[in-house]
Amino acid sequence: MNEYSPDVGERNTSDGGFSKGWGAHFPPCEEYWYEAHTHLNNEECGDINISEILSAHENMLDEFGVKKSAFIIKVFDEKTGWKPDGSETGKFFPCEQVFGETKFLKNQDRFFWAPWIRYNDPNLTLLNNCINRGAAYIKLHNAEIIIDAANPECWYSEKWRRMFEKMEEKHIPVLWHVTQRLTACPYRGMGANSYWKVGVPKGVTYNNQRLLDIFLDVVEKYPGINFIGAHQLHLGWECLAKLFERYKNLYIDTSVGCYLKNDDDFYANDKEYLRNVFIKNYDRILFATDVYYKQPKMTEWKIKDEYRGHIRFIKRLNLPHRVLQAISHKNAERLFEKL
Secondary structure: OOOOOHHHHHOOOHHHHOOOOOOOOOOOOOOOEEEEEEEEEEOOOOOOOHHHHHHHOHHHHHHOOEEEEEEEEEEEOOOOOOOOOHHHEOOEEEHHHHHHHHHHHHHOOOEEEEEEOOOOOOOHHHHHHHHHOOOOOEEEEOHHHHHOOOOHHHHHOHHHHHHHHHHHHHOOOEEEEOOOOOOOEHHHOEOOOOOHHHHHHHOOOOOHHHHHHHHHHHHHHOOOOOEEEHHHHHOOHHHHHHHHHHOOOEEEEOOOOOOOOOOOOOOHHHHHHHHHHHHHOHHHEEOOOOOEEEEOOOOHHHHHHHHHHHHHHHHOOOOOHHHHHHHHHHHHHHHHOOO
């Protein structure tokens, strides 16, 4: 059954039904988008100017109806934790520099930030400082573990236990890039064996299932933390549906996998299947694109292409109004803004 924008029904009776039937074909429309997973980076050495980078993209965000955005910054604590080597210069930033730059966020409600904390820097002081400075969530990433041929059981360590307990106490979500596909993905222009081709020659013997199992152990152990699996955890929807049933604190974002190219559309059976999946699990899905805002500014056409492709995927599912609003912005607001 087709569902239309709520105003279509209102016109049947409003003003004595004067405009009944006007725009009767209008589908539900998102009120606005809340982008749950973007990155802010500096390609070159030197300071990162957060307000300058974000301000440069505000008009573009307006163009796509993105009213709110949560961006990720790689941080480290010079005094108490891990320090980047020369190869990391310009990628990770001292927390005090980042904190100084995020002060402007306190006086507006459009941009929200999250620290990317490395697997080998379970720094409780850094975590507390990030939370106190208004971090929307914490970003964790297993790619560094694969590339370094590190032990993925590091997340079971005593230091990480204290970190997760603090996140649970403060009710701060975790967005986690858990697994990485081995196949190429020509549709998205992506090659094969990302991260694995570096880690395996160094001695990596674990696989995606092991990474997922460890992640799910953590999800189960800390029910007070809402965990968001980036890129749908690289899992198909049948598997995700089962995980949603078992783990009530598990969410996913739509970045990378939920994408349609220009002029592409779903096959009819795929659309029906995905539409039903999204309707059933609408309260566990967050809109996201994984775009990188960079300094110097990332090529604008690339960012626009990512927004178009990810929005196109959601809109062509023709989701009911309530479902569309939840995925487009309400789920992120509920998790990140603690409303």
